[in-house]
Amino acid sequence: MKALLICPAIRPAVPQLSEEGPLATTPILGECLVGYWIEHLAALGALRVQVVVADRAESVRTALGDGARWGVQIEVTAVGAEPTAQEAAARFRPADDPDWLAAPNDIVLMNHLPGCPEQPLFESYAGWFGALLAWIPRALTLGRVRVSEVRPGIWVGRRAHVAPTAELIAPCWIGDQVFVEPGAIIGPGAVLEDRSVIAKDARVTLSWVGPDTFVGPMTAIASSLAWGSGLTNWRSESSLRVPDSFLLCSLAPAPAMADGGPSARAARTVGAPARGAAVPRNWIGEWPESTRHAPNSNPST
Amino acid sequence: MAGVDPPRAEFQSVDLTNPFSEMKIENQGECLSISEITELTAVNSANFRDQVRAILPGSLAVIEIDLGDTRFVDSSGLGALFAVYRAATQCDGLILRLLNPRPEIQQLLELTQMQQLFEIVQR
Numbered sequence: 001m002k003a004l005l006i007c008p009a010i011r012p013a014v015p016q017l018s019e020e021g022p023l024a025t026t027p028i029l030g031e032c033l034v035g036y037w038i039e040h041l042a043a044l045g046a047l048r049v050q051v052v053v054a055d056r057a058e059s060v061r062t063a064l065g066d067g068a069r070w071g072v073q074i075e076v077t078a079v080g081a082e083p084t085a086q087e088a089a090a091r092f093r094p095a096d097d098p099d100w101l102a103a104p105n106d107i108v109l110m111n112h113l114p115g116c117p118e119q120p121l122f123e124s125y126a127g128w129f130g131a132l133l134a135w136i137p138r139a140l141t142l143g144r145v146r147v148s149e150v151r152p153g154i155w156v157g158r159r160a161h162v163a164p165t166a167e168l169i170a171p172c173w174i175g176d177q178v179f180v181e182p183g184a185i186i187g188p189g190a191v192l193e194d195r196s197v198i199a200k201d202a203r204v205t206l207s208w209v210g211p212d213t214f215v216g217p218m219t220a221i222a223s224s225l226a227w228g229s230g231l232t233n234w235r236s237e238s239s240l241r242v243p244d245s246f247l248l249c250s251l252a253p254a255p256a257m258a259d260g261g262p263s264a265r266a267a268r269t270v271g272a273p274a275r276g277a278a279v280p281r282n283w284i285g286e287w288p289e290s291t292r293h294a295p296n297s298n299p300s301t
Numbered sequence: 302m303a304g305v306d307p308p309r310a311e312f313q314s315v316d317l318t319n320p321f322s323e324m325k326i327e328n329q330g331e332c333l334s335i336s337e338i339t340e341l342t343a344v345n346s347a348n349f350r351d352q353v354r355a356i357l358p359g360s361l362a363v364i365e366i367d368l369g370d371t372r373f374v375d376s377s378g379l380g381a382l383f384a385v386y387r388a389a390t391q392c393d394g395l396i397l398r399l400l401n402p403r404p405e406i407q408q409l410l411e412l413t414q415m416q417q418l419f420e421i422v423q424r
Contacts, residue, residue, distance in 0.1 A: 220414045231408055238404030244376040247412060 003046040003101045004092055005037055006109040009054040009082040011122040016225060016232045016239060020210075022056040023122060024110060025063045027193050027211050028132060029139040030147060030157070030175045032063055033110055033121070039141055040114035042070045044105055050075045050092060054082040085109055113138075125225060125234035129208060133189055136173050146176045154187075157194070166198075175211070197251065212252035219247055228252070326352060331360060336367035341378030350381040358392040369401035374409055386418050398422050 007024035011017075017026050024034040038049055049072050053060045057078035067074030083091065085107045093100065093107065100106045111120050112131065115138075119131040136155065140147060147157045153170025156162065160178040168174070169187030175194040180186060183201040190204040198204060199217040209215060210227030225232045228250030232239045242248040324345070325337040333356060341349060353364070364385070368374075382399075389397045399419045402410065410416040 218414065219412050222411060224408075231412065233404070233408055236404055238408055240405040240408045242409070242412065243373070247376070 001045045001101050002048045002050070002097075002099055003041045003044075003105060004050045004052065004088055004107045005034060005041075006083060006085065006088055006107070007034060007051060007053045007055065007060060008110055008122055013124050014122050014128055016125075016227065016230050017122070017128065018055070019230065020227065021059045022053065024051075024053065024055075024060050028113070029135060029173055029191065030194050031139070031144070033113070034060060034064065036114055036141075037108060037110055038064070038067065038070050038072060038074070041101065041105060041108075042072050044101055046072055046101055046105075048073045048075070050077060052077050052079055052083060052088055052092065054079050125232055125237055129206075129225065129234045132191055132208060133171065136171055136191070139173075147173075181217075195251070212250055214245070214249050214251050216247040221248075324349060326356075328356065328359075328361075331362035333359075333361050333364045334367065335365070336370070338366070338368060338371045340373040341371060341381060342373060342375045343377040346377040346381035349378075350384045353385050354388045357388050358395070361392070361395060363396045363398065364389060365398045365400055367400040368403070368406055371403065371406055374406055379409070379413055379415060383415065383418070396420065400424055 007022060009023075011023065014023075017023055020026075025032040028036070034051065041049055049067065051060060051064065051074060053076055057076055061076040064074050064076065077092070089107055111122060113119070113121065113135050116131060116134065119127065119134060121128050121131050140149070140155070146159065147155050150156045151168075151170065154168050154172055154174075156168075156174045157176035157178055159176050160174050160180070162168065162174065162178075162180045163182040163184070165182040166180045166184045166186065169185070169190075172187035172190040172192075174180065174186065174192045175196070177195045178192045179197045180192075181198060181200040181202075184198045185203040185205075186192065186198065187205065189206040191208045192198065192204065193209060193211040193213070195211050196209045196213045196215070198209070198215045199219075201218045202215045203220045203222070204215065205220075205222045207221045207224045207226065209221065210225070213227055215221060215226065221231075223233055223235045225234055226248055229242045229245070229248055230239065231242055231248060323337055323339065324335060327334045327336075333353070335349075335353065338349070366382070366385070386397060389395045397419055399410075399421045401423055402421060407416070407421070410419070410421070
């Protein structure tokens with residue numbers, strides 16, 4: 001059986017979500033949107049999935065690989081502009097080929113999460129965040145074992161570190177390899193994506209913190225999306241680039257770091273002190289093993 | 302320096318000019334009004350802080366800092382605002398208001414929880 005996925009191109013209502021990569025690979029509770037869709041289609045019996053991409057196709061190709069992870073064969077096709085479902089059908093689906101999933105799963109424009117067409121993702125930041133919270137109970141599909149529900153409404157990654165004095169308030173999602181320092185308050189309605197760091201006494205409420213994001217000590221993220229140094233209030237849709245890295249910054253290596261050229265070495269030299277200042281001193285390794293979160297235990301004792 | 306009062310000055314209308322920004326400080330009797338702050342950064346925050354603190358305590362009842370023209374504030378600017386707040390809290394009954402902050406400045410105040418310190422008014 002075959003299926004076709006149309007990746008959304010840039011949406012003007014949510015520009016921050018496509019700053020780091022195409023919308024199809026935007027992280028949602030530790031997985032990307034296109035990943036959820038391929039898992040959904042594979043569960044319906046799809047063996048071949050064609051992914052049509054108008055924005056940064058190489059990033060989508062890298063994120064998906066060959067599809068072996070889902071047991072499907074994936075073909076990523078780059079196009080100049082995002083097609084409608086009708087245009088995609090006319091162009092990519094032969095009329096005489098019966099070997100396709102039944103509608104509406106044969107050709108899908110990924111504007112929403114699987115099974116949630118009533119919650120569009122990219123019409124506003126508020127809509128995106130609402131869809132995210134609604135998706136939390138459904139995010140733990142069978143193939144995902146790195147996050148577990150440790151208390152009703154509280155999901156914590158198995159390799160997350162949560163300080164004993166941190167407070168977790170349901171509903172909240174703490175992704176894999178997240179670090180929550182003492183005194184931090186997470187929730188209600190908080191999503192911390194993988195590898196984010198919440199420093200001492202910080203508070204995250206009704207907000208989404210993107211992957212590899214450092215939230216500084218005693219800061220308060222409320223009704224916002226924080227990713228790298230970008231901060232967007234999903235109620236007012238106001239956006240801010242936070243100028244000081246000790247308040248909010250990205251911990252992901254800059255693209256220049258990826259190669260080994262002179263510019264990369266210079267960037268490392270310049271960036272090292274700043275990163276050292278931003279990352280908490282008790283970063284991995286200095287906390288006693290007993291404070292690490294163990295599966296099926298209460299992380300906020 | 303303990304026990305020594307900070308220097309005091311009376312300004313009727315003072316324009317503080319530096320290569321990067323300008324701000325206007327007007328003392329209107331009981332109200333000190335600070336406006337035309339295009340940015341509050343490491344460049345001008347010390348100047349801003351020192352000028353305002355020099356006027357305190359005087360006979361002021363209200364300090365109004367108009368951030369309507371302010372496009373950029375960094376941690377130095379936040380520090381200057383906090384320094385003014387601390388100086389103001391030492392004066393009984395002195396009200397400190399931030400006027401018309403842009404949404405992104407309001408976000409920064411909320412991120413640092415400084416919105417709890419100030420009376421923020423949109424006019």
